[in-house]
Amino acid sequence: MHAYRTHRCDALRAEDAGKTVRLSGWVHSKRDHGGLLFIDLRDHFGITQIVFPSALLDQVERVRVESVLTVTGEVVLREGATVNPKLPTGAIEVRAQEMQVQSQAAVLPLQVAGNEHYSDELRLSYRYLDLRRERVHKNMMLRANVIASLRRRMIDQGFTEFQTPILTASSPEGARDFLVPARNHPGKFYALPQAPQQFKQLLMVAGFDRYFQIAPCFRDEAARADRSPGEFYQLDFEMSFVTQEDVFATIEPVIAGVFEEFGRGRTVDAAPFTRIPYDVALAEYGSDKPDLRNPLRISDVTDAFAGSGFGLFARIAASGGQVRAIPAPGAGDRPRSFFDKLNNWARDEKQGGLGYITFDAEGAKGPIAKNLEADRCETIRERCGLKAGDAVFFVAGPRDGLKGVETVKFSGAVRTRIANELDLIEQNAFRFCWVVDFPMYELNEETGQIDFSHNPFSMPQGGLEALNTQDPLTIKAFQYDIVCNGIELSSGAIRNHRPDVMIRAFEIAGYPESEVEARFGGMLNAFRYGAPPHGGSAPGVDRIVMLLADEPNIREVILFPLNQQGEDPMMGAPAAVPEARMKELSLRTVLPPAKPVPGATSPVVPETKPN
Numbered sequence: 001m002h003a004y005r006t007h008r009c010d011a012l013r014a015e016d017a018g019k020t021v022r023l024s025g026w027v028h029s030k031r032d033h034g035g036l037l038f039i040d041l042r043d044h045f046g047i048t049q050i051v052f053p054s055a056l057l058d059q060v061e062r063v064r065v066e067s068v069l070t071v072t073g074e075v076v077l078r079e080g081a082t083v084n085p086k087l088p089t090g091a092i093e094v095r096a097q098e099m100q101v102q103s104q105a106a107v108l109p110l111q112v113a114g115n116e117h118y119s120d121e122l123r124l125s126y127r128y129l130d131l132r133r134e135r136v137h138k139n140m141m142l143r144a145n146v147i148a149s150l151r152r153r154m155i156d157q158g159f160t161e162f163q164t165p166i167l168t169a170s171s172p173e174g175a176r177d178f179l180v181p182a183r184n185h186p187g188k189f190y191a192l193p194q195a196p197q198q199f200k201q202l203l204m205v206a207g208f209d210r211y212f213q214i215a216p217c218f219r220d221e222a223a224r225a226d227r228s229p230g231e232f233y234q235l236d237f238e239m240s241f242v243t244q245e246d247v248f249a250t251i252e253p254v255i256a257g258v259f260e261e262f263g264r265g266r267t268v269d270a271a272p273f274t275r276i277p278y279d280v281a282l283a284e285y286g287s288d289k290p291d292l293r294n295p296l297r298i299s300d301v302t303d304a305f306a307g308s309g310f311g312l313f314a315r316i317a318a319s320g321g322q323v324r325a326i327p328a329p330g331a332g333d334r335p336r337s338f339f340d341k342l343n344n345w346a347r348d349e350k351q352g353g354l355g356y357i358t359f360d361a362e363g364a365k366g367p368i369a370k371n372l373e374a375d376r377c378e379t380i381r382e383r384c385g386l387k388a389g390d391a392v393f394f395v396a397g398p399r400d401g402l403k404g405v406e407t408v409k410f411s412g413a414v415r416t417r418i419a420n421e422l423d424l425i426e427q428n429a430f431r432f433c434w435v436v437d438f439p440m441y442e443l444n445e446e447t448g449q450i451d452f453s454h455n456p457f458s459m460p461q462g463g464l465e466a467l468n469t470q471d472p473l474t475i476k477a478f479q480y481d482i483v484c485n486g487i488e489l490s491s492g493a494i495r496n497h498r499p500d501v502m503i504r505a506f507e508i509a510g511y512p513e514s515e516v517e518a519r520f521g522g523m524l525n526a527f528r529y530g531a532p533p534h535g536g537s538a539p540g541v542d543r544i545v546m547l548l549a550d551e552p553n554i555r556e557v558i559l560f561p562l563n564q565q566g567e568d569p570m571m572g573a574p575a576a577v578p579e580a581r582m583k584e585l586s587l588r589t590v591l592p593p594a595k596p597v598p599g600a601t602s603p604v605v606p607e608t609k610p611n
Helices: 054-061 120-125 134-156 197-205 244-262 278-285 311-318 336-348 374-383 401-421 463-469 499-508 513-527 541-549 579-584
Strands: 020-032 037-042 047-052 068-077 092-103 179-181 189-191 210-219 230-240 274-277 322-328 355-360 363-365 391-397 432-436 441-443 450-452 479-484 487-494 534-537
Touching (some): 020 047, 020 092, 037 054, 037 068, 047 054, 134 230, 134 541, 197 210, 197 230, 197 513, 197 534, 230 244, 230 541, 244 432, 244 541, 278 432, 336 401, 355 374, 363 374, 499 513
Parallel strands (some): 274 432
Antiparallel strands (some): 037 047, 210 230, 230 534, 322 391, 355 391, 479 487, 487 534
16 A cells, blocks of 8 residues: 555545545544544545544544644445535545554644635745635646646647746836846846747747747736736747737637636637727727726717816817716616715715716706706717616816826726626626737827837837838837736737837837947847748736636735735745845945834834845
């Protein structure tokens, strides 16, 4: 008999009755039934109930939950009400004959069994215990299976998996790099890759045609519910001799297939996914990450208020601003408290309020309707597709610049809020879309300079001619995002593969040719030796699993995540480095001034965690 187990803890069934077996695992729970003690023994695969006779009680009673045991005994059938249909092994139990304690557990800081809520800090400090909990454990297995499925599907599509460097040079990917000092090159640093962008393009130049990897990416940025600080993984892929539509047609069945495989019966959009131009996404959804489960569409009704009797919106329209209307079907019959609640919410969001009109069989009602001509109210009703019993809310503000962006974003937030309040969000569905035709450039209002708005290595629509003849702010790029249920899964692009186009594109963004040569010389030189047209994308693995697991926070699907502050309380990272090591790296630290504590007579010295 094997030293530790003849079977896994999920394996035994009624037909195994009478067998002598050996199981190993963790004590999930203990129950004393007077003369008999029951233990649920758990391993990675499942749970088996063990019955300990009186002869073993003294030994078993001293064992704490989460201790590791090896138990030898006979499989017996459970009878009547003792059968547990919720467990695969629920028809049997094992009557223990021998027990060996492999490892005794200390008193637990958090319970593994049950669904008790614990703080994130406690869970991350004892992540190895947290990972034993059923929900978290299942999430990690889902993640592993999703990655295996993605890998299999990409290989079936003719892609080859390659591993690109982790130590590389800094690149303008839109976030801060993590830097690694180069000991043999004092004063110089490697950068951890924000994405394998340049290397995957170089693979296309090298003639490999179709590349992918499950790539680690590193970005020094703040945490969000859908973004882990520090590092994340993506399905990174690139293809040669392809158009934008070729990229879409290749990755759509991979993504849809994974969501169908692991979606537990939820509806999944079939390919081809909806294409939404960036400008339309902002205009109709108030977001470049539209959630298509929400049926509401935003309308521009500025003209309906221009020169009208409703002075506030008329002045906004006259100054070049915008008035955006968000329909609320069925809300016209709601009590006044419904509208007051939304108005208070808008003020909590640092907005002036949320004006509205309701419609009944007699026409438009409400504070705005009293001061707005009937024909203008009718124009708004028709444009928003409303009927008696419906309502419409308004967001007004500047059209251009950062304030204009705020107006658009708030209208998108109102769209989401109204849909949630009216229970309009489609349930148990994954709705996908591509947001396309992103602007190549944007205006930095602080500096007045032209900046890249997206990936700087993208091909501008119209190529070199567009760069030379168009206003940069009107140039679109072959850039695209794939969005699922309002969550951006990835950005991608058809790449800029020509040195002359690349140099001119960076020149418009304020990078002289000499700087482009210095920073991207490796890729630029490669393009001079014959580069194929190519493109790709990189759907985020963490976000895919988060959606499939129906988790609100991305930390729930990452094995060892950092906390909100970008720290690992379990391993004590980041940590101070010994002075000798700093000298070896030709480094010294210059700490920011300590913040004074109110009422203190001297500054507080920051505490450091031990290595």
